[in-house]
Amino acid sequence: MELQGAQEPFDIEIGNIVYSVFPEEKDVFLVFKDGQEYVKIIKDTDTAWLKLNPETELPMFGMDEEVHFIGQKIDEELRR
Numbered sequence: 001m002e003l004q005g006a007q008e009p010f011d012i013e014i015g016n017i018v019y020s021v022f023p024e025e026k027d028v029f030l031v032f033k034d035g036q037e038y039v040k041i042i043k044d045t046d047t048a049w050l051k052l053n054p055e056t057e058l059p060m061f062g063m064d065e066e067v068h069f070i071g072q073k074i075d076e077e078l079r080r
Helices: 065-078
Strands: 010-014 017-023 028-033 036-043 049-052
Touching (some): 010 065, 017 065, 036 065, 049 065
Antiparallel strands (some): 017 028, 028 036, 036 049
16 A cells, blocks of 8 residues: 655644644654644554654654654545
8 A cells, every 4th residue: 555645744633732743754753733843753563653862863662642643643634
Protein backbone atom coordinates (compact mmCIF):
# COMPACT_ATOMS: atom_id res chain seq x y z
CA MET A 1 0.00 0.00 0.00
CA GLU A 2 1.42 3.36 -0.99
CA LEU A 3 0.85 6.25 1.39
CA GLN A 4 -0.58 9.33 -0.26
CA GLY A 5 0.73 12.81 0.49
CA ALA A 6 3.49 11.53 2.74
CA GLN A 7 5.72 14.51 1.92
CA GLU A 8 3.16 17.30 2.34
CA PRO A 9 2.54 19.03 5.70
CA PHE A 10 -0.92 18.48 7.17
CA ASP A 11 -2.96 19.35 10.26
CA ILE A 12 -4.42 16.97 12.81
CA GLU A 13 -6.85 17.72 15.60
CA ILE A 14 -6.95 16.16 19.06
CA GLY A 15 -9.72 17.51 21.23
CA ASN A 16 -9.71 21.24 20.56
CA ILE A 17 -5.98 21.42 19.77
CA VAL A 18 -4.77 21.63 16.17
CA TYR A 19 -1.26 20.35 15.45
CA SER A 20 0.61 21.06 12.23
CA VAL A 21 2.65 18.07 11.12
CA PHE A 22 5.67 18.30 8.83
CA PRO A 23 7.05 14.98 7.55
CA GLU A 24 10.84 14.91 7.56
CA GLU A 25 12.65 11.66 6.87
CA LYS A 26 11.04 8.21 6.94
CA ASP A 27 8.79 7.87 10.01
CA VAL A 28 10.02 11.18 11.50
CA PHE A 29 7.64 14.11 11.93
CA LEU A 30 8.10 17.65 13.24
CA VAL A 31 4.99 18.77 15.10
CA PHE A 32 3.93 22.37 15.74
CA LYS A 33 1.39 23.34 18.41
CA ASP A 34 -0.09 26.84 18.64
CA GLY A 35 2.24 27.97 15.84
CA GLN A 36 5.37 26.99 17.79
CA GLU A 37 7.73 24.09 17.16
CA TYR A 38 6.56 21.58 19.76
CA VAL A 39 8.06 18.12 19.36
CA LYS A 40 9.76 15.83 16.88
CA ILE A 41 8.50 12.25 16.95
CA ILE A 42 9.47 8.98 15.30
CA LYS A 43 7.45 5.85 14.66
CA ASP A 44 9.00 3.02 16.65
CA THR A 45 6.61 0.15 15.90
CA ASP A 46 3.17 -0.13 14.31
CA THR A 47 1.59 1.16 17.50
CA ALA A 48 4.36 3.01 19.35
CA TRP A 49 5.74 6.50 18.82
CA LEU A 50 8.71 8.10 20.57
CA LYS A 51 9.65 11.70 21.24
CA LEU A 52 13.08 12.70 19.94
CA ASN A 53 15.43 14.62 22.23
CA PRO A 54 15.46 18.22 20.93
CA GLU A 55 19.26 18.49 21.21
CA THR A 56 20.51 15.04 20.20
CA GLU A 57 17.50 13.81 18.16
CA LEU A 58 17.87 10.43 19.85
CA PRO A 59 14.65 8.60 20.80
CA MET A 60 13.48 9.18 24.36
CA PHE A 61 11.99 5.95 25.66
CA GLY A 62 9.04 6.21 28.01
CA MET A 63 5.33 6.50 27.50
CA ASP A 64 4.14 9.96 26.52
CA GLU A 65 0.38 9.93 26.06
CA GLU A 66 0.24 13.09 23.94
CA VAL A 67 2.96 11.76 21.60
CA HIS A 68 1.03 8.49 21.35
CA PHE A 69 -2.19 10.30 20.35
CA ILE A 70 -0.35 12.52 17.85
CA GLY A 71 1.24 9.42 16.31
CA GLN A 72 -2.13 7.66 16.03
CA LYS A 73 -3.60 10.68 14.23
CA ILE A 74 -0.59 10.84 11.88
CA ASP A 75 -1.14 7.17 11.01
CA GLU A 76 -4.82 7.83 10.33
CA GLU A 77 -3.98 10.80 8.10
CA LEU A 78 -1.35 8.90 6.11
CA ARG A 79 -3.73 6.01 5.46
CA ARG A 80 -6.32 8.28 3.80
